[in-house]
Amino acid sequence: MSLVSSSSKQPDVSVTRVKHTHRPGRHCGSSAIRDLLEFHGLNLTEAFCFGLGAGLGITYVELPGTGTPFIVHVRSMGFEEKVFATLDVPFQWETFPDKSAATAALDEYLNAGKPALLLSDIYYLPYFNSTTHFPGHAIVAWGYSDEGGDVMVSDTERPQLLPVPRESLADARYSLAPPFVHHGNLFVLDKAQLEVRPERVRSAIVDNARALKDGGRLSGIDALDTWINDLPRWQAHEQWSWLLRFAYQVIEKRGSGGGGFRIMYAEFLDEAQALLPELGEMGLASRMRDCALAWSALAGRLEAGSKASCFPIADITQSLQAVRAAELRYVELALKL
Known part of the structure; x- marks a missing residue:
């Protein structure tokens, strides 16, 4: 924060x-x-703790009657529990x-x-x-x-x-x-x-990838499709400028470390290579940095849109589709573990 x-x-x-x-x-x-x-x-780094908790997530939430009726979280739910489960x-x-x-x-x-x-x-x-x-x-x-x-x-x-x-x-x-x-x-x-046991680290990586792939309509990669389909409702909201700015903040500013937590997760993957050398051979950290760049580009579009005179639905849709493609490329590779 x-x-x-x-x-x-x-x-x-x-x-x-x-x-x-x-x-x-x-x-x-x-x-x-x-x-x-x-x-x-x-003694562990913060990034390593984040990875142990399978911290990546995408969750689309509706909160009718609030100042932020549409929210997208980019961290997994139950993160704290998962860290300690990974440590037994x-x-x-x-x-x-x-x-x-x-x-x-x-x-x-x-x-x-x-x-x-x-x-x-x-x-x-x-x-x-x-x-x-x-x-x-x-x-x-x-x-x-x-x-x-x-x-x-x-x-x-x-x-x-x-x-x-x-x-x-x-x-x-x-x-x-x-x-x-x-x-x-x-x-x-x-x-x-x-x-910290290598097999537990491997399981945390695979479980996080599987959660992103199979989360359902409101969680994981498919939640991005829900967001795209819901953009007309964002556009119709009288405070759409604030909705876009809040989404930008969640992705890039509010404790994410930038890139929707993907920069920090890439650092975890770098560190985890000491326990699992195949991570480096597969290039997982590089794929994750591609995800971070896509999320940051989306955040930039959201921030610019929050200052615009009209809702940039086409630009945001394009950025969301780029995020979806990058996330899917990473997940497909990570599941090969």
């Missing part, structure tokens, strides 16, 4: 004396999990019946010195100063400010821990907006033997 106001509250050095392993990253989930794994002794670590989100129970559980873990992975809606995180709800955003809670009224969290590219009032964090942890519904979702990693 990169939407931060210059007036956002920044922590004073005196309130950040909390043990943590946070390093700035590009995507909320992969950077948060990277931090958590390092805290427990496994038992994973289950803890959920809670209400905000007070969610807060009490977090307090218990933090008092025991255990950092917690949380899902949040950026609308309630004061340092974003956002007027738009964007749930499913992963952060890590590490401890409390010296005064005890704020929870200290780490968030993606921000280098320091950030203080969040307890009430604001409780609100942020609840969302009923699909596809990222969360009820105080919390995960604490117990001490475990953490190991």
Whole structure:
């Protein structure tokens, strides 16, 4: 995420004396999990964590009656669970019946010195100063400010821990907006033997490719056809300019690392060659970079269209078709693994 106001509250050095392993990253989930794994002794790059979680996705979502009635996500659903499954670590989100129970559980873990992975809606995180709800955003809670009224969290590219009032964090942890519904979702990693196994990495790559190929009308490559067919509805919407700009942001700006997460996934494929040399022989990373270029070109068309006087349906359709062709070329090659 990169939407931060210059007036956002920044922590004073005196309130950040909390043990943590946070390093700035590009995507909320992969950077948060990277931090958590390092805290427990496994040092991986953010890109590698993203790949372990089969992070690529295409999901077309309708949210009638909202400011963004059509949304396209370019990251997979359930990413966090998949990272730990690939590492053979038992994973289950803890959920809670209400905000007070969610807060009490977090307090218990933090008092025991255990950092917690949380899902949040950026609308309630004061340092974003956002007027738009964007749930499913992963952060890590590490401890409390010296005064005890704020929870200290780490968030993606921000280098320091950030203080969040307890009430604001409780609100942020609840969302009923699909596809990222969360009820105080919390995960604490117990001490475990953490190991990256080549066969598990291979499975993560193949599973991600298969999900892109066989997702259905609203998920995977076929969701691009749904988007193309739905463009007249986007054009007819009175706020079509904002719809295009928001789609551009999701693909290129909001924690994707550029190219709809495909740049970061290509870096993962580069690294994974040390475990699976055939990846380099097949040229998978190069195919993935082709996908990244196609997504970035689409994002550029969406951004330009958001500033245009009329809806550029032909240009956007052409860009979407180019993305579809690039994704299909990658998937067909990856499935040969």
